[in-house]
Amino acid sequence: MLQLNYIRENRDAVIERLTVKNFNEVSLIDDLIQLDESRRKIQNESDAIAAEANAAAKQIGDLMRQGKREEAEAIKSKSSGYKEQVKLLTDKLSQIEQELQDKIVQVPNLPHSSVPIGMTAEDNEVVLEDGAVPVLSERALPHWELLAKYDIVDLELGVKVTGAGFPVYKGKGARLQRALINYFLDQAAEGGYMEVQVPILVNESSAFATGQLPDKEGQMYHVGGDDLYLIPTAEVPVTNLYRDSIVKEDQFPIKHCAYTPCFRREAGSYGAHVRGLNRLHQFDKVETVQIVHPEKSYEVLEEMSVYVQGLLKSLELPYRVLRLCGGDMSFTSALTYDMEVFSAAQERWLEVSSVSNFETYQSNRLKVRFKNEEGKMQLAHTLNGSALALPRIVACILENNQTDKGIRIPKVLVPYTGFEYID
Template identity: 85%
Template sequence: MLQLNYIRENRDAVIERLAVKNFKEAGLIDEIIGLDEQRRKIQNESDALAAEANSSAKQIGDLMRQGKKEEAEAIKSKSSGYKEQVKQFTEKLAAVEQELNHKIVQLPNLPHQSVPVGISADDNEVVLTHGELPTLHGEALPHWELMAKYDIVDLELGVKVTGAGFPVYKGKGARLQRALLNFFLDQAAEVGYNEVQVPILVNEASAFATGQLPDKEGQMYHVGNDDLYLIPTAEVPVTNLYRDVIVKEDQLPLKHCAYTPCFRREAGSYGAHVRGLNRLHQFDKVETVQLVHPDKSYEAIEEMSLYVQGLLQKLELPYRVLRLCGGDMSFASALTYDMEVYSAAQERWLEVSSVSNFETYQSNRLKVRFKNADGKMQLAHTLNGSALALPRIVASILENNQTEKGIKIPAVLVPYTGFEYID
């Protein structure tokens, strides 16, 4: 959530930056500023009335102690309406604040100055490309056919048990999943991420705090009887560990990683581009989250990007890094890098990680603060990154590493799988 004082003091700049995200409701900015002025006016009037009421109460007490009962009663009669007036101000203030909050949460985060202008994924900026694109033998297959050939992932069995988009991993497929998760968690621990295990159901307050509500309400699975949401990413519960917390400045950066299954409805996703493991309703992911000092957050996002790239290099997967344009960024992000791996049999790039800096957008909702060197409370910056999401990593490993002997497991995973080939 954008900070109200920043909107008020930088109206034109806010409108200009939001235009990069193709946000065209500039009138909403003026509505928010108008409501804020109304709120402050009511608050000032209420404070003045409360001060007057307190002064009258003190006068009445003093006069009563002096035995001046008639004078005290006169002031008491005059001030008898204060209580009702204060109640009216309180009700008016609550109504204006509710409307103000309803309006301000409709504003996306301001994009960083480096974010390119654009409407869709076609306008994203390719920052770098790494690795040689593999050349496959003539009998090469896409990963969904490889899954069936080696009986390692069963999509139809998942349909039977639950529905489309809920695969069943079997045998060496299940072991490859477990190997990747353990590898990712071990790598995160080596660079200072503190592992946590968190709930995979969150309440409305948690979903709101990280920006999933109200923006992505239709993309989350909702457990209606208990009013809980299945998490779309571990970012939600991990970041919410610090909701309403004042951390110490010398604790920053706070770095956590977590493995969770993730759940996304992916409404409206159809076609060949979502075939096989390309897009699922349930998938496994290791997430990294950081809370950092505002002066360090753009240094931190570069470090997180390099960390994810290091994982892809160890897996021997060709990849590229994209800086997302304004039209392709998430509602809450100020800057996002996407990492895509090349899927040789499909001859296309597949997104496997997003690393984002939210600046104070999440922390303002979370109310996660620290006391700076001047003794003033300041909002921390929050960042998160997939490190990594498994389905498309698995798809790329299967397709890129297929040989006539079988599917070769990346050397770094062999100690985790216990086998060198899926055959």
């Protein structure tokens, strides 16, 4: 959530930056500024009346102690309306503050100056590519056929138990999943991330604080009876560990990783591009989260990008890094890098990770603050990155590593799987 004082003091710059995200609702920005002016005016008026009431009360007390009862009663009668005036102003102030809140959550985060202008994924900027694309034989199969061939993931059983998008992993498929999770967690620990195990259901305050609510695209699963939400990513509970907190500056960077299942409705996703493991309603992911000093956040973003690239290299997967354009970025992000892996059997790039800097957009909602060197309270910056989401990693391992002997397991995973091939 943007800070009102920044919007007020930088109106034109805010409007200009938001156009990069294809947000052109200038009237909303002006409404916010006008509401803020009204709020401050009413607050000043209320404070002035309250000060007069306090002064009158002190004067009445002094006169009563001096035995000047008639003078005291006259002042008391004159000031009798103060309380009602303050109440009316307080009610009006509450109404305006609610309007401000309702409107400011409709404004996305400001994109960083390096964000490319564009409308769709086609306008994203390719930052780098790494690794050789494997050349498969004519008999090569897409991963959804490999799942059935080796009986490692059963999509139909998932439909029976729950519905489409909820696969059942079996045998070596389940062990490969577990191997990837443990490998990613071990690598995160080596990278200085402290592992946490967090709830996969969160309350409304948590979902709002990290920007998942209001849910504009209807992608979250809501448990109505308890008014809780299934998490779309571990970013939500992990970042909320620090909600309403004042951290010490010497704690930076705060680094956490967590493995959780993730749940997304994926409303409106249809077609061949969502076959097999390409897009699921439930999937596993290891997430990394950092809370850092504002002066370091873009340096940290680059470090997190390099870290994820290191995982992809170790898995021997060809990948590329994209800087997302304004139209393809999330509502809450200031700058996002997507990492995509090339799926040789599908002959296309698949997103497997996003690494984002939210600057103060989340921390303003979370109220994650620290005292700077001058002793003043300041909002921290928050970042997160998938490290990594499993379904498409599994899909690309299966497709890119198919041989006459079976599916070759990347060397770094063999100590975790206990086998070199799925056959």
